[in-house]
Amino acid sequence: MSLLQIRGVSKAFGSLIAVNNVTLDIEPGELRAVIGPNGAGKTTFFNLITGFFPPTSGQILLDGKDITRATAVERIRMGMARTFQITQIFPELTTRENIQIAAETAMGFRLRTWLSRAERAAVSSRIEETLVAARLTEQADRLVGELSHGDQRSAEIAMALALKPRILLLDEPTAGMGEQETFQVAGLIRRLHKHTGYTIMLVEHDMRVVFNLADRIVVLTEGTMLAEGTPREIADNPAVQAAYLGTAE
Amino acid sequence: MLTLILFNLTNGIILGLFYVLMALGVSLILNLSNVINFAHGNFLALGGYFAFSLAPYLGYWGAFIVAPILIGVLGLIVEQTMIKRVYARPHVYSLLLTFGLSFIIQDMCRTIWGVNGLPLSIPNALNSPLSNQFFFLTGYRIFLVAVVIVAVAALFAFLGFTRVGTRIRAGTFDLDTVSALGINIGLLRALNFALGIGLAGLAGVLAGGQIGLNPNMGDNLVLPSFIAIIVGGIGSLTGTLVGGLVIGVASALTSVWWSAGSNVVMYILMVVILVARPRGIMGEEGMMT
Amino acid sequence: MSTTTAPQTAVAAAPGQRWLHLVAIWAFLIAAPLWMGHIGGYDALYSRILIFGLAAMGLNLLLGFTGMMSFGHAAYFGLGAYGAGFVLRYWIHSTPLAILCGILLGTVFGVIFGALMMRRTGIYFAMLTIAFSQICYYFAYSWNSVTGGYDGLRGFTRAPLHFGSYVIDIRDNGLVFYYFVLAIFFVCTALMGALLRSPLGRTMIALRENPQRARFLGIPNEQHVWIAFAISTLFTSVAGALYALLNNFADPTALYYVISGNIVIMAVLGGMLNFWGPLLGAAVFVWLEDYISSQTVNWMSFIGVIFVVVVLFFPRGLLGFVKRRSA
Numbered sequence: 001m002s003l004l005q006i007r008g009v010s011k012a013f014g015s016l017i018a019v020n021n022v023t024l025d026i027e028p029g030e031l032r033a034v035i036g037p038n039g040a041g042k043t044t045f046f047n048l049i050t051g052f053f054p055p056t057s058g059q060i061l062l063d064g065k066d067i068t069r070a071t072a073v074e075r076i077r078m079g080m081a082r083t084f085q086i087t088q089i090f091p092e093l094t095t096r097e098n099i100q101i102a103a104e105t106a107m108g109f110r111l112r113t114w115l116s117r118a119e120r121a122a123v124s125s126r127i128e129e130t131l132v133a134a135r136l137t138e139q140a141d142r143l144v145g146e147l148s149h150g151d152q153r154s155a156e157i158a159m160a161l162a163l164k165p166r167i168l169l170l171d172e173p174t175a176g177m178g179e180q181e182t183f184q185v186a187g188l189i190r191r192l193h194k195h196t197g198y199t200i201m202l203v204e205h206d207m208r209v210v211f212n213l214a215d216r217i218v219v220l221t222e223g224t225m226l227a228e229g230t231p232r233e234i235a236d237n238p239a240v241q242a243a244y245l246g247t248a249e
Numbered sequence: 250m251l252t253l254i255l256f257n258l259t260n261g262i263i264l265g266l267f268y269v270l271m272a273l274g275v276s277l278i279l280n281l282s283n284v285i286n287f288a289h290g291n292f293l294a295l296g297g298y299f300a301f302s303l304a305p306y307l308g309y310w311g312a313f314i315v316a317p318i319l320i321g322v323l324g325l326i327v328e329q330t331m332i333k334r335v336y337a338r339p340h341v342y343s344l345l346l347t348f349g350l351s352f353i354i355q356d357m358c359r360t361i362w363g364v365n366g367l368p369l370s371i372p373n374a375l376n377s378p379l380s381n382q383f384f385f386l387t388g389y390r391i392f393l394v395a396v397v398i399v400a401v402a403a404l405f406a407f408l409g410f411t412r413v414g415t416r417i418r419a420g421t422f423d424l425d426t427v428s429a430l431g432i433n434i435g436l437l438r439a440l441n442f443a444l445g446i447g448l449a450g451l452a453g454v455l456a457g458g459q460i461g462l463n464p465n466m467g468d469n470l471v472l473p474s475f476i477a478i479i480v481g482g483i484g485s486l487t488g489t490l491v492g493g494l495v496i497g498v499a500s501a502l503t504s505v506w507w508s509a510g511s512n513v514v515m516y517i518l519m520v521v522i523l524v525a526r527p528r529g530i531m532g533e534e535g536m537m538t
Numbered sequence: 539m540s541t542t543t544a545p546q547t548a549v550a551a552a553p554g555q556r557w558l559h560l561v562a563i564w565a566f567l568i569a570a571p572l573w574m575g576h577i578g579g580y581d582a583l584y585s586r587i588l589i590f591g592l593a594a595m596g597l598n599l600l601l602g603f604t605g606m607m608s609f610g611h612a613a614y615f616g617l618g619a620y621g622a623g624f625v626l627r628y629w630i631h632s633t634p635l636a637i638l639c640g641i642l643l644g645t646v647f648g649v650i651f652g653a654l655m656m657r658r659t660g661i662y663f664a665m666l667t668i669a670f671s672q673i674c675y676y677f678a679y680s681w682n683s684v685t686g687g688y689d690g691l692r693g694f695t696r697a698p699l700h701f702g703s704y705v706i707d708i709r710d711n712g713l714v715f716y717y718f719v720l721a722i723f724f725v726c727t728a729l730m731g732a733l734l735r736s737p738l739g740r741t742m743i744a745l746r747e748n749p750q751r752a753r754f755l756g757i758p759n760e761q762h763v764w765i766a767f768a769i770s771t772l773f774t775s776v777a778g779a780l781y782a783l784l785n786n787f788a789d790p791t792a793l794y795y796v797i798s799g800n801i802v803i804m805a806v807l808g809g810m811l812n813f814w815g816p817l818l819g820a821a822v823f824v825w826l827e828d829y830i831s832s833q834t835v836n837w838m839s840f841i842g843v844i845f846v847v848v849v850l851f852f853p854r855g856l857l858g859f860v861k862r863r864s865a
Contacts, residue, residue: 050754076756088754090747101744104737105756111765113736159755283661285609285668287799334850340607340661342849345806348799349845356838472672472795479669483662509680516673523654523666 001064003028003199004049004167009058010223011044018044020223021058026167031193031200033210036220037243042203043085045220046171049201050082051075063166079166083156085175091145095136095155098144099127102162126162133196134158134188150181154188161192168192170202174209182209189213211235219243257505258498263390263459265497266397269490270452271467272474272481273404274445276489279478280421281441282336287347289474290467291354292446296320296453297462298362301369309372317450324446328439336438358464369457393455400451401490404444408486417441421484476519482532491530563814564724571716578829581712582784587817587824588719589780592726594804594816596773601802602810603734604766605746607664609798610671613651614771616793617674618644618778620685623788626694633697633708637722637779644775645768647674652767656760659749668795675793690789691782708783719780726773731813733769742766774801799845800827807848809855818856 002025011019019041026032036042048055051072060068062078070078090098103126104110109119131137134154139147144155153173160168173189174182186209192198193213204210210217211231219226219240227237234240271289278286296316303312327350335342375389408414416437420427428434449467456466473496481492499518500511522529571584597611621643622636629635651670655663678685685691699706699718708715733739741762744752749759782788791797800823808819826844831837852858 071758072753073756073758076754082754084750084754088748088751090744090751092747093743097740101737101740101752101757102755104740109737110741110757110762111738113733113738115737159751163755279661279665285661285665331846331850338853340664341601341802341806341810342853344607344609344664345799345803345845346849348803349842349849352838352842352845356836356842359838360836472669475665475669475672479665483665512676512680516669516676519669520654527657 002026003030003063004201005059005061005064006049007059007061009045009048009055009060011041011048011053012056018223019048019055019220022220022223022225024218024225024228026199026201028199029197031189031213031215032202032218033214033216034201034203034218034220035205035207035210036226038205039222040220041223042205042220043171044223046082046169046203050080050169076163076165080169081160081163081165081167082169083153083160083171083173085172087149087152087156089144089152089156089159092143094141095144095147095151095158096127096131096140098155099130099158099162102159103127103130106163126164130158130162133161133192148181149177150184153177153181153185157185157188157192165198167199167201170200172203172205174204174206182206186213254502254505257501259386259390259501261498261501261504262494263393263497264501265494266394267452267456267470268473268477268497269401269493270397270448270455271470272477272489272493273401273486274448274452275471275474276478276486277417277441277445277448280484280486281417281424282332282343282438283340284332284336284343284347285340285475286445287344287471288351288354289347289446289449290469290471291351291358292320292324292449293453293456293467293470294358294462294464295323295354296450297369297457297466298358298367298453299450300454300457301362301367301462304370309370313454316454317447320450320453321443321447324449325439325443327446328442332442333435333438355464362462362464364464366461366463368461369454371458375458389458393459396451396455400448404448405486413437413440473515476515480519480522480529482529485529485531488529488531495530567720567723571713579825581716583824583828585712585716585719585780585784586828587821588716588723589777589784590801590804590824591817591820592723592780593774593777594801594808594820595727595730595813596770596777597801598805598810598816599730599733599742599773600766600770601805602812602815603739603746604742604763604770605749606763606766607660608667608767608770609664609795609802610667610669611771611774611801612793612795612797613671613674614644614648614774615778615781615797615801616678616788616790617647618775618780619782619788619792620678620691620778621775622779622782623691623694624684626696626782627691631697633699633783636696636783637776640779640782641772641775644778645772648771648775649764649768652764652771656764656767668798671793671795671798675790675795678790678793686789688790690787690791692787695786696783715784719784722776722780726776730773734813738762738765803845803848805855807844807852807855809857812855812857815855815857822856 004026006022006024009019009022010017022045034042034045047053049060051070054069059066062080065078067075067078090101100123103123107123109115115123131140134157136151136154136158139151144152147155170189174185177185189200190213193200214231216229217231217234218228219234221243226243227234227240229237271293275286275289278284299316299319300312303315307315331346332343335346371389375392377388408418416427416432420434420437424434460466474493477492477496478489480496481488481490496515496518499514503514504511571581574584593611593615597608600606600608618640621640625632625636625639655666658666679687696709698709706714708718741752741757744757745759745762753759778792781792804819804823805816806819807823808817809815827841830840834840
């Protein structure tokens with residue numbers, strides 16, 4: 001069964017239809033990219049899935065359970081984790097503390113004022129594990145607000161990883177980054193996908209990133225799904241070339 | 250009994266109008282600049298005292314016109330020298346700043362005009378009751394109602410139909426976009442602040458003729474005006490207008506049967522509104538988050 | 539509040555350094571009454587500093603650590619005072635019970651009002667805190683038969699502490715009372731420090747740093763704001779209860795919004811990003827207020843100027859550049 005099922009989802013803001021009747025399924029272990037020119041409704045689509053706001057119509061299922069009306073927090077408890085187009089971190093805390101907050105919340109300790117020795121050890125080992133996965137061990141005790149853009153993005157992804165999500169949702173993970181940092185973050189995403197087997201859906205503007213990473217690509221234009229297929233198929237699709245590749249890049 | 254109800258109702262409407270004038274000023278500043286002006290009541294008192302000191306030279310009518318304008322100018326100066334420096338900072342700073350200003354202005358009034366109450370004399374023409382049975386319907390009260398109606402109508406007309414007014418409303422809704430359109434936000438906020446403070450000055454002149462002058466005269470009006478804003482719906486100026494009248498009349502009607510209850514009913518109203526309709530009577534959903 | 543230029547060492551002091559700081563602070567607090575008389579201090583003033591320091595540190599759990607602006611903490615301070623006063627005046631001559639009931643009264647209202655406010659943020663949250671504190675003030679002011687109205691609740695004294703046959707006379711000896719307040723202050727700051735180093739405390743800091751990020755890690759913002767608010771009111775009401783014991787009365791001015799403003803300025807003046815900042819702010823503010831009000835009738839202007847000067851020129855407070863997050 002598909003991990004995430006999106007069935008005929010639409011979102012209207014007043015008379016503006018930002019997302020129009022999108023249907024797609026994401027399989028476990030898949031890395032799916034959603035691309036489209038600016039204003040194609042990518043971020044709105046992403047926000048619908050993560051529970052930022054509810055869709056006007058349609059249905060979203062995670063693991064077969066209807067989450068269309070679930071709050072953001074409920075969705076996260078059910079195994080979603082997301083990052084944002086503009087990196088969202090706790091800037092005045094260290095990288096370790098950023099990850100610690102995520103880990104403690106995911107482990108159900110967020111209301112606790114005291115942890116047993118075993119619980120503390122469990123938290124620490126999840127933090128270390130996450131730091132290693134995101135290659136942030138060196139930066140663990142620096143303020144995350146002082147890190148480079150690339151490391152900040154890695155830290156944000158690490159916070160999502162610390163939740164041990166079923167599906168990782170990344171909103172333009174390389175937005176606003178230089179060559180080197182894009183390479184760093186794309187490398188992290190690839191490792192997570194290939195080596196750790198995470199199911200990932202990402203929205204992206206940078207075509208190079210997407211064509212090298214994704215198993216399958218969905219193209220959105222004006223809120224509608226224009227095409228779906230492997231990177232090869234998408235690159236060869238004349239409609240996509242006309243609507244997106246020809247004009248935007 | 251009818252006379253008693255009418256008496257209280259009149260008082261309630263008068264009080265409600267003061268709440269409205271105060272709350273509209275506070276609300277203007279809150280909506281556009283995200284500043285809660287604690288000193289609003291002190292600007293009110295200052296308005297009354299200015300009128301008191303100007304009246305011997307300009308006559309009542311001259312003072313009536315000039316005092317609120319001077320208060321508005323003072324507001325502009327305060328905004329330009331102090332308030333505008335904290336817009337970009339966390340809210341705690343603007344609160345503390347207006348709080349400190351409120352202390353300073355109150356102490357100034359006390360030092361210059363004395364701790365004891367002073368009367369603000371009004372023209373004899375306004376002073377006599379219209380009839381013996383309805384002794385509480387003095388000419389001054391009718392005048393007061395008329396002035397407030399004209400002022401509120403002028404304010405809404407200004408916001409609705411002039412270019413600056415439209416920009417203020419747009420800025421309340423989405424400041425970033427207004428700024429992106431190349432409109433000078435700093436100037437807009439300064440004018441808006443002066444306008445809000447000017448309304449407090451006008452309220453002060455009117456209140457001086459009704460209840461007399463004392464350095465704390467604004468204190469009893471500030472907090473109810475906050476409640477009027479919450480009840481009416483934060484972010485909506487029409488809501489503030491409605492909120493002020495609702496709590497004014499509700500307090501007055503309650504005091505017909507239970508004289509100490511006039512404040513209680515105001516608070517109960519606020520809590521009920523917060524539970525049943527968190528955004529207030531006219532507030533937009535988006536404004537609350 | 540940019541940190542990009544803050545040196546690394548200022549962020550998280552090494553554990554050894556932290557102990558050194560703690561020892562220095564406590565040594566100072568214990569020794570203060572023994573020598574500060576020479577610079578114009580007196581026992582009641584020291585106690586008042588500790589009490590307002592505690593109130594401001596309680597507020598700062600919300601203001602500095604959760605990033606929520608309360609301008610209505612006088613309500614919980616005053617309710618704490620009245621709660622303690624009610625016990626001593628109407629029920630039983632017991633200091634511990636008085637403190638407990640003060641805490642209970644303040645915190646219960648903190649929980650109730652917090653529930654009505656927890657969905658709001660920013661300036662609107664602040665506005666509601668003001669309105670709710672005004673409700674409390676109004677009731678204290680007008681419910682004459684119970685609260686004593688304008689004159690306040692009078693006619694009680696704090697009771698000496700009895701441990702079996704051993705009696706500690708906190709009633710007639712101001713210095714002993716100071717150490718009693720200090721002991722409670724110690725317990726409270728230890729609890730606050732532990733809270734901030736716990737998972738719950740970290741969620742509060744997370745809310746300050748980035749509420750949206752917190753929500754999308756699975757932290758329901760509203761619930762945590764509510765809890766933080768309640769905890770904050772708890773500590774402020776402890777301070778209020780002690781305030782009633784210090785004065786041997788509770789009056790409506792303890793609930794007035796002026797006290798709310800004073801508590802906030804103490805936190806900001808000392809440095810709200812520092813755990814001990816509010817205590818330092820309280821010491822400076824209370825001392826200045828005491829001195830100025832004895833020197834001039836225009837003390838209100840001076841206090842007002844302190845507010846303006848702090849806001850415009852020292853927004854980060856005295857300890858603003860020492861950025862340790864917890865004890």
